[in-house]
Amino acid sequence: MYNVNLEIAAFLLSSLCLIYIMGSKKKQFRLSNINGNNFTDQHFIFINMLVSVIISSATSVSSYYLEDIVSQDVIVLQYLLHALYFFFHNFLPICFAQYVMNVSGTWKGLKSAFYILFTMPFTLCELMVMTNNFTGFVFYLDNDLVYHRGSLITISYAFGLFYYVIGFASFFRHQKAMSKSDRQTLGFILGLSAVGVILQGIRSDFAVELFAESLTLGGIMMMLEERSGNVDALTGVLNRNALMDDCRKLIENHKEFSIIIVNLTDLDMFSKLFNGRNIDSLLIQVSDWLKSISTEQDLYIYRSYDFAIVCHQTSDLETEYITESILNRFSKDWKTGGASFHLEALVSVLNSSDDISSLDELMEVLASTYIKTGLGSRLVSKDEFFSNQRNRKIEQSLRDAIEKKQLRVWYQPIWSVEEEKTIAAEALIRIDSDAFRGVSPAEYISIAEQSGIIRDIGLFVFEDVCRFLKSISDKDFGLSYIEINLSVHQFLYDDIAKHFEAIRQQYDIPAEKLNLEITESASIGDAPIVSQTMKALRSLGYTFSLDDFGTGYSNLAQFIGGHYKNIKIDKSLLWESDHNEKNAYLLDGLIRVIRSLGCNVVQEGVETAEQLSRTKKAGGNLIQGYFFSKPLPEDKFIDYLVDSIESEKEESEK
Ligand code: C2E
Ligand code: MG
Ligand code: MG
Numbered sequence: 215m216y217n218v219n220l221e222i223a224a225f226l227l228s229s230l231c232l233i234y235i236m237g238s239k240k241k242q243f244r245l246s247n248i249n250g251n252n253f254t255d256q257h258f259i260f261i262n263m264l265v266s267v268i269i270s271s272a273t274s275v276s277s278y279y280l281e282d283i284v285s286q287d288v289i290v291l292q293y294l295l296h297a298l299y300f301f302f303h304n305f306l307p308i309c310f311a312q313y314v315m316n317v318s319g320t321w322k323g324l325k326s327a328f329y330i331l332f333t334m335p336f337t338l339c340e341l342m343v344m345t346n347n348f349t350g351f352v353f354y355l356d357n358d359l360v361y362h363r364g365s366l367i368t369i370s371y372a373f374g375l376f377y378y379v380i381g382f383a384s385f386f387r388h389q390k391a392m393s394k395s396d397r398q399t400l401g402f403i404l405g406l407s408a409v410g411v412i413l414q415g416i417r418s419d420f421a422v423e424l425f426a427e428s429l430t431l432g433g434i435m436m437m438l439e440e441r442s443g444n445v446d447a448l449t450g451v452l453n454r455n456a457l458m459d460d461c462r463k464l465i466e467n468h469k470e471f472s473i474i475i476v477n478l479t480d481l482d483m484f485s486k487l488f489n490g491r492n493i494d495s496l497l498i499q500v501s502d503w504l505k506s507i508s509t510e511q512d513l514y515i516y517r518s519y520d521f522a523i524v525c526h527q528t529s530d531l532e533t534e535y536i537t538e539s540i541l542n543r544f545s546k547d548w549k550t551g552g553a554s555f556h557l558e559a560l561v562s563v564l565n566s567s568d569d570i571s572s573l574d575e576l577m578e579v580l581a582s583t584y585i586k587t588g589l590g591s592r593l594v595s596k597d598e599f600f601s602n603q604r605n606r607k608i609e610q611s612l613r614d615a616i617e618k619k620q621l622r623v624w625y626q627p628i629w630s631v632e633e634e635k636t637i638a639a640e641a642l643i644r645i646d647s648d649a650f651r652g653v654s655p656a657e658y659i660s661i662a663e664q665s666g667i668i669r670d671i672g673l674f675v676f677e678d679v680c681r682f683l684k685s686i687s688d689k690d691f692g693l694s695y696i697e698i699n700l701s702v703h704q705f706l707y708d709d710i711a712k713h714f715e716a717i718r719q720q721y722d723i724p725a726e727k728l729n730l731e732i733t734e735s736a737s738i739g740d741a742p743i744v745s746q747t748m749k750a751l752r753s754l755g756y757t758f759s760l761d762d763f764g765t766g767y768s769n770l771a772q773f774i775g776g777h778y779k780n781i782k783i784d785k786s787l788l789w790e791s792d793h794n795e796k797n798a799y800l801l802d803g804l805i806r807v808i809r810s811l812g813c814n815v816v817q818e819g820v821e822t823a824e825q826l827s828r829t830k831k832a833g834g835n836l837i838q839g840y841f842f843s844k845p846l847p848e849d850k851f852i853d854y855l856v857d858s859i860e861s862e863k864e865e866s867e868k
Contacts, residue, residue, distance in 0.1 A: 218278045220421050224428040225271035231428075231435050232264045256316040259309050264431055266305040271424045273299040281359070292359055293347075300343045300352055304370065306427060307377035308336040310407070313434075314381040317400055318388035319463025332380075335373035342370060371415070378411065391466035393459050399437040403430050446515045448494060449501035457514040457522055462573045464524075470566050472533050474523040475580070475599075476504065476540060477560040479587040481519040484555065486706040487741035492551040499548055500557070507539050516580055537561050537593055544591035560585050562594040569596070586660060608658050609665050611649035616670055620646045623678045626845040627854060628697070628816060629837045631830050636858055640697040640731070640838060641679045642845045643671060663703040672704045676714055679728070680721035682848060691855040693727075697759055697780075700730045705743050711750045725755030729779065733761045748777060759816065763787075764804070780836065781808045785819020788829070798828070805832040 277295040280288050311332075315321040346352045351366035385404060389397050410426020444456035452460075464471050478500065485493040497519065504513055508523040516522050525533055544559040562585070570576045585594050585601075615621060625639040643655055650658065662668040679696050686693075704710050718725060730751065748758060759780035764787040783804070791798035805815050817829040820839030829837060846854055 217421055218275055220425040221271045221275050221278075224267060224424040225275060227425075227428040227432055228264050228267040228271070231432055232261070232268065235261065235264075235435065256313060259313045259316065260431070260434065262305060263309045263313065263427075266302045266309065267424060267428050267431060269302040270299050270306075271428070273302070274421070274424065277361070281361075289355065289359060293355060296353055296355070296361060297343055297346060300346075300370070301340065304336060304339045304343065304374075307374040307381075308333070311377040311381040311384070314400065314404070315384045317392060317396060318384050319391045319460075319467045319469070320384055320388055323469060335376055339370045339373050342366065374411075378408070382408075388466065391463045393455075393462065395437075396459065399433070403433045403437075406430050406433065449498055449515055451501050451505070451513050451515045451521070453514065454516040457516050457524075458573065458577065460514075460524065461570075461576055464526075464566065465570065465573055465576070469526070472525045472566065473564045473570075473576075474525065474533060474536055474540075475560075475562045475564065476521040476523070477562075477585065478519040478521075479558045479560055479585075481557065483703065483706065484741075485518075487702075487743055492553060492555075495550045496548055496555060496557075499550065503543060504540075507536055520580075522580070533563050537563060541591050541593065557591075558587060558589075559591040560587070560594050561592070562596075562599045564596075564599075569600075586657075587664070588660070605661055607649075608653060608661050609667070611647065612645075612658060612662055612665075612667050612671075615645045615647050615650070616667070616674070618647070621671065621674050621678075622646050622847065623675055623682070624845040624847050625682075625696070625851040626838055627843045627851070627858075629842050631835045631837065635692060635862055636842070636855060637692060637694045638697060638729070638836070639693065639851065640845075641675055641699070643675055643699075644845070644847075659701065663701055666703075666707070668701050668703050669707045672701060672710070673713060673717070675699070676728075677717050677721075680717055680723045683723045683727055684721040686852070687723075691852075691859065693855070695727050695729045695757070697729045697731050699761065700732050702732065702744065705741075705747055709747075711747050711754070714751070714756075715754065725751075726757070729757045729759055731759040731761040731782065752777070778813055780814040780816050782816040782818055782838075783834075785839070788817060788819050788825055791828070792825070802828075802832040805829070805834050809833045809835070 273295040277292055277299070280292050280295070312321060342349070342351050346354075346364065349366075350364050352364045352370065353367065354362055354364060356362060382404060385400060392400065407426055407430040410423045410430070413426070414421075414423035444453055444459070445451070446453045461473075463469075478497075481493060481497065484496075501513070501515065501521070504521055504523065508525075512524045512526070514522045514524070523536060525536070540559060540561050544557055547554040547556050549555075564570055564576075564579070570579075579600075585598055622644045623641050624644045625641060627636040628638040628640060629635065630637040643659070645658070659668070659671075662671050676698055679698055683693075683696065700710075714728075718728065732748075752758070757779040758777060759782050760778045761782045762784045763781050764784045783801070787797070787801055787804075791801045805817075808815050814836050815829075815834040816836040816838055817825075817834045818838050820826050820829060820837050820841045822841060825839070826837060826841055843854055
């Protein structure tokens, strides 16, 4: 009961699959997943299988229609069709085994003896087909041109079975190396093809095998080959799913590899600041560039702005070359939409043998990369990379501290050279908890910025300063204003101008008493949300200080615009000048320029009388530093102010 329709269906189905695959974007389909030798990669094998089914079914159907024509004219054609059928059909079992081994990640890196042994049965079968004209081992046509199985055809079935067994064995043995969905899909597909083969074995007239195989291939295409779910829509780079799948295979099969991790630390902030404008094209530019130094199939984007490059040859030279190229590139600007961006890339290298023992561990490490940012693009040491745990503890402690109301605001006096007294102070966060002993505010503020906790901290400090100012409003301590640190990340969450205004009005504090310190980087200055919010706050009476001047990317252009009342020169610049004459000369010049533009200079970090006189001589008019006082808790700060006023009085009475 030979049913030619099933074979026609097999032909149509596999032809459609081939057309679909060829017509689709190549990226969408699984590229050579592991270190691409094109001829053995999974996608190539898959196309091979499709072609085999197409030619096998085409030849089978054609010979069926030719069967009725008993004429010597068609005998050669008929013979050729049968031979072609066997020739191409023999590809299926070997490709099948190879395909399953690829999906389970076991195909690559085996001894060459294995590959020779593996292909031997296939080669033998093909030789039998090619010499069949003389031997008739595979098939023969009788005088009526009726097809008969040859005496050794069972050998070719046995070899076919051999490959199916390898495929099944590889599937069952390496299940752990596959993702759950790959495992289920492949299991179902293997079952389906097995049913087809068994049915065909039992009833040779029942032409179900090719149909089952074409269904199998259709299933593989839809579920395993189609990688649209594994490709990042924006950049076309393989995504986190793909990274997990591929690393699982490498880890479970004990293959050596390295992962180069590239964290673009400021893109998230830029994206929010610029409302995503230009950022997409920036990301595409970066990913295209990363593709050019790795290979497309080894590059993954595992979080919005974080890339991973998997290196299969674990030679240090290769990873070194890639990391150096990345750092070199990121030392230059990226340009998009007429704007230029200086991006910070943190590059870390992990080795499978030393650092990664399981997929879960790898994913956990990747999920929580809190590396010190703001220091420019650099290679991150392993110690720092794995300091995550400490950082996550700090993050948790920060949340606990907020909940337990352990945040405090301390004040560091700012002394005026002209008035010779304390006229302002900087509010600095402190945490009253053992968990923060030995942790500097700079460290936990950076963690708070990366985790979003900065929003709560910022609002707390602002409100506490207002409360403090209100509590001393009836006393004349001569405080003109309090400086409050404002992280640029605070601009991202919501309308801070609105929140600040609500709090300020609640405590009835004049806006002039509040000065906001910002650390700007070159690119942030142009962000509309920053400039608009600053403008709004300025129009309400708030003033601004540019903090940490002389570090990072803050530059002269920032204050020439006249948006800042104070420029705070970073302590590192002052300390460097202690023993470096050129630096001292530069600092003097800088102070003069800032003063001539009408801004105050606040010199931070003044610890010695010598530093004080140098700053005064250059024209610096406000001083903050341990020479006068360290940051003090509120009550001690009030004592300090009272003492200063008293000693001032005594001075004037003398
Ligand atoms: P910053 O805003 O530049 O604050 C000045 C830092 O220099 C303070 O460190 C202060 O204690 C320290 N300092 C001042 N004078 C001297 C000196 O003479 N010698 C030495 N050795 N240090 C001096 P602190 O309190 O550890 O804060 C570090 C950074 O943490 C701050 O740098 C600021 O960027 C951040 N920060 C502190 N409080 C807050 C806050 O409430 N909000 C935000 N967003 N950031 C804050
Ligand atoms: Mg500050
Ligand atoms: Mg500072």
